[in-house]
Amino acid sequence: MQLVNHPLNIAGREFSSRLILGTGKFSSPEAMRNALAASGTQMVTVALRRADLSGKQDPFANILEFIDPKKYLLLPNTSGAMNAEEAVRLARLAVAAGLPKWVKLEIHPDPRYLLPDPIETLKAAEILVKEGFTVLPYINADPVLAKRLQEVGTATVMPLGSPIGSNRGLQTRDQIRIIIEQATVPVIVDAGIGAPSHAAEALEMGADAVLVNTAIAIASDPNRMAIAFKSAVEAGRSAYEIGLGAQQDMASPTSPLTAFLS
Amino acid sequence: MSFVAEFNALPLESLVKRSLATPASAVRESMGKSHLSLSDFTQLISPAATELLEPLCRASQTLTRQRFGKVIRLFAPLYLSNECINNCKYCGFSRDNAILRVTLSIEEVLREARALKEQGFRNILLVAGEHPKFVSNGYMADCVRALHEEIPSISLEVGPMETEEYRPIVQAGADGLVVYQETYDRAIYADMHTAGPKRNFDWRVETPERAYAAGFRRLGIGALYGLADWRMEAIAVAAHADYLLRTCWKSQLTISLPRLRPCAGEFQPLTHLSDRELVQLVCAFRLFLPDVGLVLSTREPAKLRDGLIPLGVTMISAGSHTEPGGYTGAGKEKIHHTERGRIVELTSGASEWAPLENRATNATGQFDIADERSPEQMAELIRRRGYEPVWKDWDAALTA
Numbered sequence: 337m338q339l340v341n342h343p344l345n346i347a348g349r350e351f352s353s354r355l356i357l358g359t360g361k362f363s364s365p366e367a368m369r370n371a372l373a374a375s376g377t378q379m380v381t382v383a384l385r386r387a388d389l390s391g392k393q394d395p396f397a398n399i400l401e402f403i404d405p406k407k408y409l410l411l412p413n414t415s416g417a418m419n420a421e422e423a424v425r426l427a428r429l430a431v432a433a434g435l436p437k438w439v440k441l442e443i444h445p446d447p448r449y450l451l452p453d454p455i456e457t458l459k460a461a462e463i464l465v466k467e468g469f470t471v472l473p474y475i476n477a478d479p480v481l482a483k484r485l486q487e488v489g490t491a492t493v494m495p496l497g498s499p500i501g502s503n504r505g506l507q508t509r510d511q512i513r514i515i516i517e518q519a520t521v522p523v524i525v526d527a528g529i530g531a532p533s534h535a536a537e538a539l540e541m542g543a544d545a546v547l548v549n550t551a552i553a554i555a556s557d558p559n560r561m562a563i564a565f566k567s568a569v570e571a572g573r574s575a576y577e578i579g580l581g582a583q584q585d586m587a588s589p590t591s592p593l594t595a596f597l598s
Numbered sequence: 599m600s601f602v603a604e605f606n607a608l609p610l611e612s613l614v615k616r617s618l619a620t621p622a623s624a625v626r627e628s629m630g631k632s633h634l635s636l637s638d639f640t641q642l643i644s645p646a647a648t649e650l651l652e653p654l655c656r657a658s659q660t661l662t663r664q665r666f667g668k669v670i671r672l673f674a675p676l677y678l679s680n681e682c683i684n685n686c687k688y689c690g691f692s693r694d695n696a697i698l699r700v701t702l703s704i705e706e707v708l709r710e711a712r713a714l715k716e717q718g719f720r721n722i723l724l725v726a727g728e729h730p731k732f733v734s735n736g737y738m739a740d741c742v743r744a745l746h747e748e749i750p751s752i753s754l755e756v757g758p759m760e761t762e763e764y765r766p767i768v769q770a771g772a773d774g775l776v777v778y779q780e781t782y783d784r785a786i787y788a789d790m791h792t793a794g795p796k797r798n799f800d801w802r803v804e805t806p807e808r809a810y811a812a813g814f815r816r817l818g819i820g821a822l823y824g825l826a827d828w829r830m831e832a833i834a835v836a837a838h839a840d841y842l843l844r845t846c847w848k849s850q851l852t853i854s855l856p857r858l859r860p861c862a863g864e865f866q867p868l869t870h871l872s873d874r875e876l877v878q879l880v881c882a883f884r885l886f887l888p889d890v891g892l893v894l895s896t897r898e899p900a901k902l903r904d905g906l907i908p909l910g911v912t913m914i915s916a917g918s919h920t921e922p923g924g925y926t927g928a929g930k931e932k933i934h935h936t937e938r939g940r941i942v943e944l945t946s947g948a949s950e951w952a953p954l955e956n957r958a959t960n961a962t963g964q965f966d967i968a969d970e971r972s973p974e975q976m977a978e979l980i981r982r983r984g985y986e987p988v989w990k991d992w993d994a995a996l997t998a
Contacts, residue, residue, distance in 0.1 A: 361667020363984050385750075385993040396718040397990035416996050418815065418848060429995045447850040448843065448889045501665055554663045 341573045344544055346522055347438075347470045347491040349409070351378045354539065355569045356411070356524065358549025360386075361501075362558065365402040371552055372408065375562035381411040381440050381547065384426050389433040400435075411472065413440035419453070420460035427464055439464060440494070441473040450500040450527075454481050458488065465489040474526050477508035482515045482523075493519065494547065496527040497538065501550045503530025506537055516542045532568030539572025540580060600804045601841045605782070608837055613640050614829045620644035629657055634886045639836050642882035643829050643875075651878055658881035658910040665888050669986045671913040672973065673721040674714045675755070675895075677922040678702050678741060680962060681936055682727030684794030686780070688825065688858055688865045690964050691727040693794070697962035698933040698950055701732040704744050706928035711745050713925040717917065717973045720990040721751040723776065725920075725964075728757025728796060731939060735763040739770040746771030751992035753816060757795070758805040764812030773997045774816030775809040777802065778854065782834030783826035786868070790825060803838075810846035815997075817842060817849045818893065823876075824858030824867030832879055839887055852891035852913065853883055859897045859965035873902055877909065884910035896967040903969055907983050916976035920963035927958035 344351040356379045362368035372380055380403055388394035393401075403410060412430040417423035420443065427439045441464065443457050444450040452474050458481065464471050470491045475481050477495035485493055495512050498504035505528060506512060516523050522544035529535050535546045548565055555561035617640040625647040628638035641647065647654060679701035682691040690697060702710065707724075714722060724741060726733045733756060742752055753774030754767065764775070781787050784799055791797045806817045819838055821831035835853060842851055855876060858867045871879070880892055894903060894911045896918040903914065923929040933950065935942040944950050954960055971979075977987040 361663075361669060362986060363668035364981065364986050385996065386988070386991055388990070389993060389995070394990070396720060416992065422996050425995050426993065429993070445848045447848070503664065550664065550667070553667055 341570060341577060344522060346472075351409075351545075353378045353566070353569075354545040354573055355535070355566055356381065356545055356547040357552065357562075358547060359383075359399060359403070361550055361553035363553075365399060367558055368399075368553070369402045371558040371562045372403065374559040374566075375552070376566045378408055379411055380408040381413045383415045384412050384430050385416040387412075387433075389429050391433055409438065410436055411438050411440050412436070413442050413474075414460075415442045415444070415450075417443050417460075418445040418456075419443065420456045420463065423456070423460040424463050427460075427469060428467075431469075437468060438470040438491075439472065441471055441490075444474075444500075452476055452496070454478060457481075458484055461485055461488050461490050472524070477511035477515060479511060479514040479518060483518060486520050490521065492522045492524050492544075494524045494526040497525050497534065498528030500527040502528050503551060504528050505530060505534035506541075509537075509541075512538070512543065513541060532564045535565055536568040536572035536575075539569055540575050542576055545569075600800075600807055601838055601845075602800050602803055604837065604841055605803065605834065608834070610782075610830050610833060613637075613833050614827060616640055617644045617829050617833070620646045622646045622650065625650050629654065629885065636833070636837055636840065636886070639882055639886040640829075640833055642885060643832050643879060647882070648874060648878055651874065651881075654878060654881045654885075655909050658884040659908055661888050662884055662910045662912065666891075666912050668984060669988045670907060670911070670980045671721065671891075671988045671991055672719065672977070673723055673751075673753075673913060673915055674717075674719045674973070675723045675725045675915060675918050675920065676707065676710050676714060677920055677924065677964070678707060678724055678726040678756075679729065679733050680727050680922055680964065681729040681732040682794075683729050683939070684727075684796040685792045686794075686796060687790045687792065688780075688822065688867075690962060693936070695962075696935055698944075698960050699936045700922050700929045700933045700959075700961045701726075702922050702929045704740050706923065707741050708744050708748075709928045710923065710925045711749055715748060718977065718989045719973065720749060721753075721992065722749050723753045723755055723774075723915075724772075725754075726756045728794065730757075733757065735759055735767060738772075739766045742767055742770040742772045746994055746997075750990055750994045753818070755818075758802055759808070761808040761811045764809055764814065768813040768997075771994065771997050773814065773992065774818065775806070775814040776818030776820075776852075776854070777805040777809070778818075778820045778822055778856070779803055779834075779838070780822045781825040782821060782831055782838075786826045806842055806849075807846065810842075810849050815849055816852065817846060818852040818854060820854035820856060820893075822856050822858060823871040824869055827869055828871040828875065828879070832882070836883065836886055839890055843887070843890075850891065851887075852893050853887070854893040854895065855879060855883075856895060856897055859968065876902070877906065880906060880910040896969040897965065899968040900971060904979060904983070907980060907985065914976070916969075916971065916973040918967055919958075920965055920967065921957070921959055921961040923959035923961055924963065925958065930959035930961065933959070933961050 388397040414423040
């Protein structure tokens with residue numbers, strides 16, 4: 337028997353895979369392409385600063401040529417932007433270059449921890465939504481910011497589990513739980529997912545999807561790691577849909593003390 | 599407050615002494631920490647740690663892969679001018695050296711840049727000697743403006759300027775500024791820099807802060823190893839980097855580790871940093887500063903560069919020329935001597951015009967490079983080592 341989970345719906349588009357992949361840090365574009373295929377993903381994010389946006393098919397910036405747009409929805413990201421103005425400019429440029437009008441909005445002025453700037457992100461989201469972009473904003477796990485972005489009209493919210501590339505898992509667990517509870521759009525846990533168990537945990541909690549990059553890209557065998565994440569995401573989602581039993585502090589006796597009342 | 603105050607309060611001598619006396623057990627302890635202090639850093643550059651190089655390299659490799667991935671970024675220096683008003687004992691461009699000088703015109707700079715672009719480079723470092731007459735901030739802004747359309751990432755390594763002088767250069771599209779302190783030892787600094795504005799140690803130390811205030815988003819610092827004790831330099835660089843990460847928090851920081859190379863003037867290094875110690879230093883910087891880019895130039899020989907690629911370095915140059923016009927011969931017909939700030943033309947039959955083997959121009963380079971492999975060969979080597987060579991990692995739209 338195979339697991340059949342509900343599809344994920346973002347802005348009217350259905351995805352059977354709830355695993356989104358990043359494309360940075362791989363040892364070669366071929367290694368990236370193979371890992372994407374192995375993961376079963378249907379949505380792939382690419383840093384615009386690494387791509388050629390001039391339309392001249394630059395052989396020295398050809399990352400897009402390794403991502404089949406028929407297989408994957410290409411989700412351009414604005415990594416590198418330090419403020420709303422730069423992010424908006426990049427997003428517009430991407431559309432002009434023929435990329436989808438979807439954008440993973442990333443504004444992290446601090447290059448060390450790559451933590452997102454909430455003020456600039458909200459500003460940019462407002463502009464881009466008005467211009468008809470499908471906006472998926474990367475945010476700290478801040479429930480109020482998540483609500484504000486949903487009010488602006490973003491297609492998802494993407495709270496971080498822990499800083500990008502840190503592999504530390506769901507350090508922001510309690511905040512993510514609140515974001516999920518209050519969400520009116522899909523919640524995608526975006527950063528810090530370093531192990532399949534982290535991904536499974538996010539899905540079990542009710543996150544709609546996860547985005548993984550470093551853990552797969554720098555694995556000694558990215559393909560097998562991609563498959564491991566695929567399985568974990570499917571398992572986590574199934575468990576969520578079925579409903580996990582509540583956790584208790586005490587054992588629950590098979591001969592209840594109140595049996596004499598029945 | 600600038601770094602000068604923190605630097606003046608730094609007990610460099612005692613930190614070096616402590617480093618020299620570090621026991622192996624303390625090295626192991628520092629290596630095992632997830633967040634290292636400056637004191638941990640001094641232990642990682644100790645003689646005891648040289649004996650633990652293998653585990654140090656493993657830790658550095660793991661951390662670099664996690665933070666930067668399996669990629670190596672490539673860049674090339676483009677020398678605009680070798681005119682200089684400073685006298686620095688170790689530098690071939692010193693004003694009193696009777697070298698062949700030239701300053702490229704904007705068109706010539708563009709020609710050189712296009713040759714580099716053809717080779718793959720999308721990240722170019724514009725380098726020039728310090729000479730306000732030939733290399734003004736207006737000239738720098740014009741160069742950047744001319745290149746910005748074609749080269750996504752442009753950095754500068756030129757004479758330090760005021761914040762206000764930097765602003766038009768940033769507006770023209772430059773994103774990075776590199777300035778090496780050369781040496782953090784004040785006495786040796788004074789001895790090395792015998793004439794010119796570069797004599798002002800504090801002004802130079804504060805340059806990255808002025809550049810940040812003007813809007814540069816990539817800052818590069820470093821010491822030139824071979825002038826003062828390398829451990830002292832390394833501790834000062836580490837402290838400087840730590841300060842910049844706290845104060846210039848939006849900047850992407852890189853540290854370069856240049857060792858003195860032979861150059862005009864025949865200056866001999868005063869101190870020695872061995873290959874083994876250089877590797878150790880790369881790893882120590884990585885463990886102390888996990889997110890800081892580490893830059894290695896063609897000053898280093900091929901074998902060492904190849905070995906360092908998977909150990910902590912994140913950015914390398916390739917196929918470099920340190921003479922203005924070195925890639926295409928641009929400006930070669932304008933070479934001259936400069937005496938007291940005035941151009942002295944060469945006579946038409948002068949021996950200086952005789953073509954040199956494997957050189958596109960007779961303009962004098964800053965130093966001899968050690969790794970002469972082409973960018974293509976370097977890219978292939980990076981791939982063979984299991985890394986992706988990344989040429990473009992920036993878009994002009996971000997700095998428009």
